[in-house]
Amino acid sequence: MAAIRTLEERGVGAAALLDISDERAALVHLAGPKASNLARARTGNFPVLPGFVLTTEFGGPPALTDEDFRRELRRRWEALSSGGTRHVVVRSSSVAEDGAESSMAGMFKSVSDVATWPDLLSAIEEVLASAVTPLRPEPAPMAVLIQLRVDATVGGVMFGSDPLTGRRDRIVVAAVSGSPEQLVSGTATDTRYVLSRRGRVLERDLGPDGVLLTGARRRKLARLSRRSSEAFGGPQDIEWAEDAQGKLWMLQSRPVTAGSESAAAEGPVLGPGPVAETFPDPLAPLEQDLWLDPFREGLKRALIIAGVQSPTRIEASPVVTAVGGRAAADLELLRALPSKRSLLALIDPRPPARRLAAAWRVGRLRAALPVISQDLLERVYDELASIPVVRALGEKELVNQLARSRQLLISLHGHEALAGMLMPGDAHAPTAASNALRLLLKARRERVPEREIIETYPEVLALYPPGITSSPQLPSTSQAPPLVASDPDPLAAARESLRFAARLVQELSARLARELGRRAAEEGTLRAAEDIAQLRFDELEATLLWRLVPHELDSAPRRAEPPLPAAFRLTASGAVVAESPGRNGGGSQGAGGGRAIGTARARMEDVGPGDVLVVRTLDPQLAGVLPMLGGLVAETGSVLSHLAILAREFQVATVVGVHDAIHRFPPGSTVIVEGDTGAVSLDQDASDER
Numbered sequence: 001m002a003a004i005r006t007l008e009e010r011g012v013g014a015a016a017l018l019d020i021s022d023e024r025a026a027l028v029h030l031a032g033p034k035a036s037n038l039a040r041a042r043t044g045n046f047p048v049l050p051g052f053v054l055t056t057e058f059g060g061p062p063a064l065t066d067e068d069f070r071r072e073l074r075r076r077w078e079a080l081s082s083g084g085t086r087h088v089v090v091r092s093s094s095v096a097e098d099g100a101e102s103s104m105a106g107m108f109k110s111v112s113d114v115a116t117w118p119d120l121l122s123a124i125e126e127v128l129a130s131a132v133t134p135l136r137p138e139p140a141p142m143a144v145l146i147q148l149r150v151d152a153t154v155g156g157v158m159f160g161s162d163p164l165t166g167r168r169d170r171i172v173v174a175a176v177s178g179s180p181e182q183l184v185s186g187t188a189t190d191t192r193y194v195l196s197r198r199g200r201v202l203e204r205d206l207g208p209d210g211v212l213l214t215g216a217r218r219r220k221l222a223r224l225s226r227r228s229s230e231a232f233g234g235p236q237d238i239e240w241a242e243d244a245q246g247k248l249w250m251l252q253s254r255p256v257t258a259g260s261e262s263a264a265a266e267g268p269v270l271g272p273g274p275v276a277e278t279f280p281d282p283l284a285p286l287e288q289d290l291w292l293d294p295f296r297e298g299l300k301r302a303l304i305i306a307g308v309q310s311p312t313r314i315e316a317s318p319v320v321t322a323v324g325g326r327a328a329a330d331l332e333l334l335r336a337l338p339s340k341r342s343l344l345a346l347i348d349p350r351p352p353a354r355r356l357a358a359a360w361r362v363g364r365l366r367a368a369l370p371v372i373s374q375d376l377l378e379r380v381y382d383e384l385a386s387i388p389v390v391r392a393l394g395e396k397e398l399v400n401q402l403a404r405s406r407q408l409l410i411s412l413h414g415h416e417a418l419a420g421m422l423m424p425g426d427a428h429a430p431t432a433a434s435n436a437l438r439l440l441l442k443a444r445r446e447r448v449p450e451r452e453i454i455e456t457y458p459e460v461l462a463l464y465p466p467g468i469t470s471s472p473q474l475p476s477t478s479q480a481p482p483l484v485a486s487d488p489d490p491l492a493a494a495r496e497s498l499r500f501a502a503r504l505v506q507e508l509s510a511r512l513a514r515e516l517g518r519r520a521a522e523e524g525t526l527r528a529a530e531d532i533a534q535l536r537f538d539e540l541e542a543t544l545l546w547r548l549v550p551h552e553l554d555s556a557p558r559r560a561e562p563p564l565p566a567a568f569r570l571t572a573s574g575a576v577v578a579e580s581p582g583r584n585g586g587g588s589q590g591a592g593g594g595r596a597i598g599t600a601r602a603r604m605e606d607v608g609p610g611d612v613l614v615v616r617t618l619d620p621q622l623a624g625v626l627p628m629l630g631g632l633v634a635e636t637g638s639v640l641s642h643l644a645i646l647a648r649e650f651q652v653a654t655v656v657g658v659h660d661a662i663h664r665f666p667p668g669s670t671v672i673v674e675g676d677t678g679a680v681s682l683d684q685d686a687s688d689e690r
Contacts, residue, residue, distance in 0.1 A: 016058035017072055020051045020147070030055040032093030032143040037232070037253045044231055046224075047249050051147030052076050053093065054124065058143075061125055077120055077146070086148060088114045090123035093143040094131060108142070112181050113149060120146075150249050152241035154211055155180030156190060159256050160225045160235030163648070164592050164639065164676070168235060170202065171195040171225050173218075174639075175211045180239050180251065187617055189636050189657065198222055220248050228253055268317055269579060270328040271567045275320055280465055282325035284533035286540075287468055290509045292327055294406050296320040298413030305365070306421045309333060323576060326564050366422045366491065373415050373494040380408055380501050384508065390515050395544045398512050402537070405509040412502040419495035429488030432462035432500040440474060450474065458504065466506035468513045468533040520544055562597035562672050563683070578677045588658040590678035591639035596653035597672045597683055598630035600665045612671045614661050618644060626650050631673035633680055635661045648675075655680050 018025045025031045025039035035053045042048035054073075063069045081088055092108035109130035111123035124144055131142045156175035161168040174183060174190035182188040191211040194203035199215070199222035213221070221240065228236040232253065239252035275295070283292060296319045303314050317330045387401065439457040448456050454472060464472050517532030525547050526532060535543055542548040565578035576595055598612040604625050607613055612631035613622065626632070631653040639656055647654040653675035658664075661680070665671045670683040 016055055016063070016069065017076060018053045018055055019076075020048070020053060020145075025053050025055075028095065029141070030057065030143065031145075032056065032095050032141070033254065034091065034252060035093040035143055035145040038145070038147075038250070041228070041231070041250055041253055046228070046231075046253075047247065049147045049150060049249055049251070050080060051088075051145060052080065054144040054146070056095070056141040056143050061128055064121060064124065074117060077117065080146065080148060084116060088120070089147050089149045090114055090120065090127055091145045091147070092127045092130060093145045095140050095142070112179070150241050150243050150251070152179045153244050154178070154217075155239075155241035155251075156183055158221055158225055158238045158240055160229045160238075161256050162194070163237070163256055164590065169197060171197065171199075171222055173213065173221055175213060176207070177209045177211055180241055184239060185618075187636075192639075193218070195222055197226060217242065217248075224248065224250065267569055268330045268332050269567050269569060270318070270321070270323065270564075271331045272326060272328050272564045273331070273566065274329040274334050275327040278465070279327035281467065281470070283322055283327065284325070284468065285536050286513060286533045287466070288322045288325075289537035290402065290406060290513070291409065291466055291506055292320060292322055294409035295327075295413045298410045298415075299417045301410070301414045302417035302421060303333070305418060308335075308421065323564060323570065324562075328564055328568075331567060365418065369415070369419055369422060370490040370494045373419065373498055376411060376415055377497055377501055380412065380505070383408070384504065387508070390511050393512075393515075395516065395519065396541075398516050399540050399544065402509055402512050402540070405505050405512070406537075408505050409502055412498050412505065416495055416498035416502065419491045419498065423489060423491035423495065427489035427492040429492035429496055432459070432496050432503070436460045436462040437475075458507075459500065461503050461507050462500055466503070466510055468510050468517075469530045516540065516544055523547075525549060562595050565674075575676075578674060578679070588655050588678045588680065589639050590674060590676050591644040591654035591656055592648035593631075593651050593653040593675035595672070595674050595676070596630035597670065600667055600669045600671045602662065602667045606667070612665070612673055614665045614667075614671070616662060618656065626652055631655075631671065631675070633658050633661050633665065633671070633673060635659065 015022075015024065018031065020035065020039050020042055022039070023043065026036050026043065028036045030036075031039060031053045038048050038051075039053075058069070059066075064073075077088070078084060080086075089110065089112050091110040094108055109127045111126055114120050114123045127144050128142060131140065154175055154177055156173060157180060158174075159172040162170045162172050171194070173193040173195060175193070176183045176188045176190050183190050188209075189207045191207040191209070191213075192203075192205045193201060193213055195218060196202055199218035201218070224238065224240070225236070228238060228250075232255070235256045236253045237256045238250055241249050241251055243249065278295065279292065300314055300319050303309055303319070304311055313333065317333045319333060320327060320329045322328075383404075390398070393401065436457075436459050439459050440453065440463065443453045443457055443460070453474065454460050460474065461472075463474060513532055514529065517526065517529035520526040520532060520543065521529040525543060526549065564576065567579040568576050569579065570576065596610075596612065598610045599608075600614050601607050601611045602614055604613070604622065607625050607628060609628045610630040611628075612633060613625065613629055614633045615622070616635045618632075618634050618636075622632070626647055627650055629647075629650075629652045632647050632655075634654075634656045635658055636656065639654075644654055644656060653673040655673055655675060655678050657678075658680050665680065665682065672679075672681050672683050674680070
């Protein structure tokens with residue numbers, strides 16, 4: 001590299017044609033990253049095939065008509081191909097590909113079997129024409145790499161770190177019989193090995209042709225991976241081939257890109273279960289601040305008072321949080337997840353001591369809580385009754401009332417949660433929902449218009465979740481649950497009363513927010529009244545009083561987030577990693593890209609933004625539609641193919657090897673794709689709606 005830097009500093013003149021062994025071929029701006037990396041590797045005594053480069057300064061297609069240039073090009077081709085008796089490969093080396101952030105894998109043309117002089121000229125023109133892509137209408141400078149073609153008996157790709165988890169203590173190898181081209185193009189299913197840094201087999205998944213990597217072959221590959229990581233300063237994605245004489249060749253080397261963060265997922269196990277009843281739908285930012293934050297704070301206070309967990313554990317937990325707009329709770333904290341007690345936990349006296357200390361508090365609370373709750377409810381209802389008509393309030397008063405509603409919800413949710421923790425397991429009382437159903441049936445018997453039912457019987461609010469922009473969808477039921485004959489448990493009754501009071505406060509805050517949105521839209525501060533839900537609570541005052549709208553606010557349609565897994569962890573960047581095996585029992589493989597939900601499509605021509613494309617193979621032509629996809633599902637292919645790599649880079653949730661995918665996920669169905677776990681399923685809620 002010192003020699004290369006010296007050349008750049010000296011400003012050595014570029015040549016249109018450079019042998020791959022020429023030190024100038026290592027200059028990225030001349031040879032492009034692909035050829036540059038191979039030039040560096042060849043001068044570093046890596047097994048790189050001989051060849052030469054048409055640099056970015058050779059002049060493009062017009063230069064091919066220049067007699068002097070053609071003469072020199074033919075001379076080099078004849079020398080390389082032994083007078084045309086050996087075939088060559090013509091490959092792109094655009095400055096836009098093979099970078100550390102994006103490989104642009106498969107986006108540019110390669111011609112793998114060029115035999116004659118006319119074929120060479122045609123192949124060069126094809127490669128140059130591919131510089132214009134759907135993602136880059138203004139082409140980046142492109143060099144052309146010409147090398148001898150190797151007759152491979154086995155080949156594939158190798159990653160110096162796990163491309164799906166980012167682990168650097170593993171080497172991932174995918175192999176097929178014959179040329180690796182069929183693997184990287186997605187037309188063949190590979191045999192996949194996970195190796196230690198020294199080549200020991202940690203995992204193996206045999207493909208259809210059952211390629212076996214012998215110990216000697218694995219050790220050669222591992223050695224090549226280690227050397228390339230050292231030489232290039234990081235794990236490399238290497239395309240390799242072995243010829244009939246057992247010689248291992250490096251066909252390409254580039255930085256590993258788009259590693260998943262699933263290995264870095266840490267922290268508590270989360271899940272929607274405990275909060276799905278209260279918040280079943282995605283919450284907009286303002287809804288999270290108005291309702292989810294008070295829910296979290298109230299629950300946290302209840303947990304501390306009840307003493308079911310140490311204060312340190314509670315403070316370290318998110319308790320309840322929003323993931324992609326959907327509510328999720330700490331399952332371990334709330335003991336909604338089976339756990340194994342360690343030996344230390346069995347002999348540690350502190351938890352029993354904590355429970356003993358809590359028992360005294362709990363005993364007194366269980367007796368006192370119904371009275372305390374009734375006092376709270378009376379104060380809440382008195383305060384609600386004192387609020388003027390919403391439209392009569394000024395904007396400052398509306399914001400103040402929203403702030404007050406948050407405080408009321410903290411108290412209500414805290415007492416509700418405490419009642420649930422303290423009441424006996426067999427406690428019962430009529431639920432707010434059952435009472436709401438009875439009143440709904442009564443309203444319909446009385447022929448109350450649908451739009452007036454909630455104003456006439458507010459208790460019906462218990463039948464649907466809160467929402468600023470959503471409209472109530474009342475059930476068309478004709479039955480109500482039977483009344484509970486025996487006396488209700490005081491704590492259970494208190495819990496239901498507190499839950500309904502919280503729902504009333506949520507409805508009040510929703511109406512306050514709608515009024516603020518209506519005024520802001522009329523005054524032109526917001527483009528639509530519904531945009532109020534996209535603000536944070538601390539942005540309301542600046543937006544409504546001083547007309548300062550956040551730059552990020554956008555009233556364009558927002559993509560629905562997929563439902564959360566039953567149990568998952570979060571990575572440092574907030575990505576969801578389901579608590580399930582990386583490769584499911586059906587043989588499918590998660591290729592990364594996260595999670596997505598979208599409408600299944602079978603043809604590229606039918607794809608729209610956020611759709612899930614379901615195909616038989618990973619056709620390279622799919623690259624043009626990748627940016628608009630939400631997910632990609634293929635019946636065959638490899639997680640290490642060019643298209644799978646590119647899909648990960650575009651954060652398209654991708655799963656390959658999904659048996660009978662085309663029939664299982666027909667066009668028009670709603671599909672959930674788990675790019676990290678390899679799970680693909682129909683969204684049952686969407687199917688029921690249809």
